[in-house]
Amino acid sequence: MARSLLVTLLTDFGTGDTFVGVMKGVLYARAPELRAAIDLTHAVPPQDVELGAQHLAEAWSYFPAGTVHLAVVDPGVGSARLPLVAEHAGHFFVGPDNGLFSRVLEPGDRVHQLVGARLALRPPSRTFHGRDLFAPAAAALASGMDPAELGPPLVDWVRLPSPEPQPRGPGRLVGHVRRLDHFGNLISTLERRHLEALAGHPGARFRVRVGDLSLPLADTYASAAPGAPLALVNASDAVEIAVRDGNAALVLGLGRGEPVELELVP
Amino acid sequence: MARSLLVTLLTDFGTGDTFVGVMKGVLYARAPELRAAIDLTHAVPPQDVELGAQHLAEAWSYFPAGTVHLAVVDPGVGSARLPLVAEHAGHFFVGPDNGLFSRVLEPGDRVHQLVGARLALRPPSRTFHGRDLFAPAAAALASGMDPAELGPPLVDWVRLPSPEPQPRGPGRLVGHVRRLDHFGNLISTLERRHLEALAGHPGARFRVRVGDLSLPLADTYASAAPGAPLALVNASDAVEIAVRDGNAALVLGLGRGEPVELELVP
Amino acid sequence: MARSLLVTLLTDFGTGDTFVGVMKGVLYARAPELRAAIDLTHAVPPQDVELGAQHLAEAWSYFPAGTVHLAVVDPGVGSARLPLVAEHAGHFFVGPDNGLFSRVLEPGDRVHQLVGARLALRPPSRTFHGRDLFAPAAAALASGMDPAELGPPLVDWVRLPSPEPQPRGPGRLVGHVRRLDHFGNLISTLERRHLEALAGHPGARFRVRVGDLSLPLADTYASAAPGAPLALVNASDAVEIAVRDGNAALVLGLGRGEPVELELVP
Numbered sequence: 001m002a003r004s005l006l007v008t009l010l011t012d013f014g015t016g017d018t019f020v021g022v023m024k025g026v027l028y029a030r031a032p033e034l035r036a037a038i039d040l041t042h043a044v045p046p047q048d049v050e051l052g053a054q055h056l057a058e059a060w061s062y063f064p065a066g067t068v069h070l071a072v073v074d075p076g077v078g079s080a081r082l083p084l085v086a087e088h089a090g091h092f093f094v095g096p097d098n099g100l101f102s103r104v105l106e107p108g109d110r111v112h113q114l115v116g117a118r119l120a121l122r123p124p125s126r127t128f129h130g131r132d133l134f135a136p137a138a139a140a141l142a143s144g145m146d147p148a149e150l151g152p153p154l155v156d157w158v159r160l161p162s163p164e165p166q167p168r169g170p171g172r173l174v175g176h177v178r179r180l181d182h183f184g185n186l187i188s189t190l191e192r193r194h195l196e197a198l199a200g201h202p203g204a205r206f207r208v209r210v211g212d213l214s215l216p217l218a219d220t221y222a223s224a225a226p227g228a229p230l231a232l233v234n235a236s237d238a239v240e241i242a243v244r245d246g247n248a249a250l251v252l253g254l255g256r257g258e259p260v261e262l263e264l265v266p
Numbered sequence: 267m268a269r270s271l272l273v274t275l276l277t278d279f280g281t282g283d284t285f286v287g288v289m290k291g292v293l294y295a296r297a298p299e300l301r302a303a304i305d306l307t308h309a310v311p312p313q314d315v316e317l318g319a320q321h322l323a324e325a326w327s328y329f330p331a332g333t334v335h336l337a338v339v340d341p342g343v344g345s346a347r348l349p350l351v352a353e354h355a356g357h358f359f360v361g362p363d364n365g366l367f368s369r370v371l372e373p374g375d376r377v378h379q380l381v382g383a384r385l386a387l388r389p390p391s392r393t394f395h396g397r398d399l400f401a402p403a404a405a406a407l408a409s410g411m412d413p414a415e416l417g418p419p420l421v422d423w424v425r426l427p428s429p430e431p432q433p434r435g436p437g438r439l440v441g442h443v444r445r446l447d448h449f450g451n452l453i454s455t456l457e458r459r460h461l462e463a464l465a466g467h468p469g470a471r472f473r474v475r476v477g478d479l480s481l482p483l484a485d486t487y488a489s490a491a492p493g494a495p496l497a498l499v500n501a502s503d504a505v506e507i508a509v510r511d512g513n514a515a516l517v518l519g520l521g522r523g524e525p526v527e528l529e530l531v532p
Numbered sequence: 533m534a535r536s537l538l539v540t541l542l543t544d545f546g547t548g549d550t551f552v553g554v555m556k557g558v559l560y561a562r563a564p565e566l567r568a569a570i571d572l573t574h575a576v577p578p579q580d581v582e583l584g585a586q587h588l589a590e591a592w593s594y595f596p597a598g599t600v601h602l603a604v605v606d607p608g609v610g611s612a613r614l615p616l617v618a619e620h621a622g623h624f625f626v627g628p629d630n631g632l633f634s635r636v637l638e639p640g641d642r643v644h645q646l647v648g649a650r651l652a653l654r655p656p657s658r659t660f661h662g663r664d665l666f667a668p669a670a671a672a673l674a675s676g677m678d679p680a681e682l683g684p685p686l687v688d689w690v691r692l693p694s695p696e697p698q699p700r701g702p703g704r705l706v707g708h709v710r711r712l713d714h715f716g717n718l719i720s721t722l723e724r725r726h727l728e729a730l731a732g733h734p735g736a737r738f739r740v741r742v743g744d745l746s747l748p749l750a751d752t753y754a755s756a757a758p759g760a761p762l763a764l765v766n767a768s769d770a771v772e773i774a775v776r777d778g779n780a781a782l783v784l785g786l787g788r789g790e791p792v793e794l795e796l797v798p
Contacts, residue, residue, distance in 0.1 A: 004294070008287060010284075013714060014714030015547075015571070015574075016573060016575040016711050017280075017573060017714050018573050018591035019713075021570060022590070024570050025591065025594035025595035025599075026594050028536070028538055028595065028596055029594065032536075032596065033461070036294065036302065038290050039281070039286075041283060043280060044716050046779070047777050055283070057286050058288070059284035059291065062288045062292050062397070063291035063294065064295040064298065076754060077752070078751065078754045078755075079754035093353075111674050125749050126752040126753075126764070127753060127766050127767045128767030131594070141490075181282075181285075182282050183312050217662070219344065220344025220345065221345045222343070228763065232392070234391075234394070235392075236394045245313050245341050247312070265725055274553060296660075302560070302569070304556050305552075306545070307548060315576055321550050324550055325553050325557065328554045328663070329557035330557075330559065330561040358583065448545060448548050448551070465688075485610065486611065486658035486659060487607075487658075488608060488609070489610075500659050501658075501660030501664070508698075
């Protein structure tokens with residue numbers, strides 16, 4: 001398997017301490033030929049595995065094949081939760097087996113328990129596996145090691161429950177706001193595939209209901225007047241509610257968990 | 267033209283989502299020989315093209331010749347605004363044609379419309395040109411492509427209005443606070459060139475008036491007592507009002523847009 | 533001395549301006565063979581030299597030998613404070629001589645005053661030595677220059693006072709909360725070496741008192757119930773007070789400077 005010599009990092013560590021820098025130090029110390037260590041984000045809310053899983057699922061595929069994705073959102077560090085390494089579609093993944101990778105991994109993917117002794121590591125600290133276990137494993141994978149060399153197969157890796165939208169009568173699906181982005185856009189659990197399944201043919205029209213609003217599904221932010229709300233399918237194929245040149249979460253007073261309804265226009 | 271194989275990124279995307287990481291993924295996927303993707307800042311306030319333009323203008327020239335500067339502050343994404351690529355002083359620039367580059371580009375620079383088809387790109391999403399159009403173009407430029415290969419010349423690229431200070435009687439100029447920096451320093455539109463024009467000779471002395479204060483123009487932060495206000499010409503050649511070891515914006519209660527007067531001391 | 537061609541950066545500059553990006557531009561312009569410029573953190577509170585020194589001391593050793601650590605927390609920029617370069621344990625350090633490196637450097641280390649003229653630099657700005665003096669010096673060290681080439685030995689480099697915990701009767705030591713981390717954990721001045729000195733043998737048990745709490749010293753976050761407080765020796769060998777899956781600073785209402793007592797359980 002070709003390696004890209006790239007490692008991405010996604011954590012809930014923030015950037016106010018040196019946690020992330022220290023992990024990069026370990027990566028470069030153990031993989032001297034590393035080309036780059038690239039931040040996906042370190043602003044996952046503390047211990048929010050579900051949100052970390054969403055971010056990782058949206059980002060990994062834009063990197064070249066052979067990239068190693070190191071993700072640590074790990075409320076169970078030091079407990080019995082297992083560490084894992086995995087391969088999916090020619091990319092590699094390292095981190096805790098707590099569901100963080102379950103929006104990426106699929107049945108049939110190679111998933112292995114990570115055994116630190118295979119890397120001749122000393123027993124890791126009980127509180128910072130990112131530095132002591134996951135970064136060394138990511139460096140090893142980046143350098144060409146195979147996941148199977150790092151431990152036995154892991155069959156029952158943890159899956160997060162899936163937030164599948166529910167039908168509400170013919171031509172209608174109800175999901176919810178899954179997260180907010182930096183601009184205050186409301187990202188829902190409704191996706192392009194739901195539109196296609198609901199319509200059964202291309203070119204159908206939809207409306208999106210959220211809070212007191214009923215919005216036609218538009219193509220672009222520029223389709224609304226400045227300050228006006230709109231709904232569109234965003235660049236990650238999710239139905240999103242935005243305010244043109246504004247912050248939808250603030251302007252509309254809506255947040256995570258808010259119901260969002262998708263309706264096929266007859 | 268020599269290439270440095272470096273790309274800088276400046277956006278209003280923040281670092282809480284994976285937008286920036288995803289653009290770096292595209293850069294490395296399309297320019298496998300890339301040396302580094304370097305953040306200038308991603309904290310431009312959402313859609314604040316003017317502030318993005320200021321930051322870019324202060325930073326680009328410190329990079330080696332042949333660097334590609336990818337900047338995306340793009341309230342008009344998906345509308346009729348054009349994408350551009352340009353060359354200035356041996357550096358390359360990619361992003362929306364909305365004035366973001368107009369504090370860098372000068373008459374005579376090579377500016378071209380960016381035509382995605384020249385890169386064999388699929389039609390980009392309507393909401394994330396940073397990923398689908400600008401990052402691929404930046405990768406192509408970093409790899410040695412010429413701006414002229416990416417589209418036809420663009421003559422009437424967008425210029426932002428210039429915040430030129432105004433004379434107020436002999437030996438006096440009035441500008442305003444253009445932005446605050448991380449330390450709370452007030453950065454004005456008055457620049458070293460205005461001092462030189464006002465004095466007509468080196469060694470002249472100046473006073474700076476802002477709010478209720480009248481301050482001699484000093485050389486260094488250390489010239490004031492701890493907690494005291496001061497004015498100086500900063501490392502980017504702008505007149506700046508600071509508080510020694512403190513936050514001028516908070517201490518003085520002043521912000522963006524506040525008038526600042528420069529006076530030649532006879 | 534082998535060079536790793538890596539430079540780390542630690543500042544109080546934040547990431548909202550382009551200060552850090554500009555320093556990286558200078559690094560790449562002056563050290564074209566540089567492999568990576570890696571952020572430790574830029575969120576040191578403005579002018580908080582002590583906190584910067586702590587962060588640097590926790591992070592530097594995880595990088596490969598030959599790495600250059602560029603640190604700038606510099607309230608005295610433009611004053612008489614000296615710039616320094618130093619070598620410790622095969623790593624290199626560059627920045628202001630104000631104590632920032634005094635949690636790393638030891639007697640016998642090679643410490644030199646940094647003389648800009650040795651790098652053929654123009655006189656630096658009076659306000660941004662990070663860009664005009666320290667980054668060029670870091671680039672020179674990364675490229676193989678020796679600290680001794682950059683200036684004369686500096687013997688009386690600045691040491692910060694050491695926050696040594698104080699005994700309070702037999703088997704008891706009193707320190708304080710030295711900083712909070714991103715998760716709200718309270719990091720104290722009590723360290724693993726204090727435990728060992730207090731006990732005189734391995735396997736001893738301890739209690740930690742802070743605010744109204746008296747906590748057994750645990751091994752891992754997972755040893756407490758969700759929402760419950762705990763104390764442990766963290767991955768940087770410091771006694772830390774945490775709340776399982778929560779923010780100790782917020783939940784306990786405690787902050788920097790709070791007394792923390794360590795007691796040997798007989």
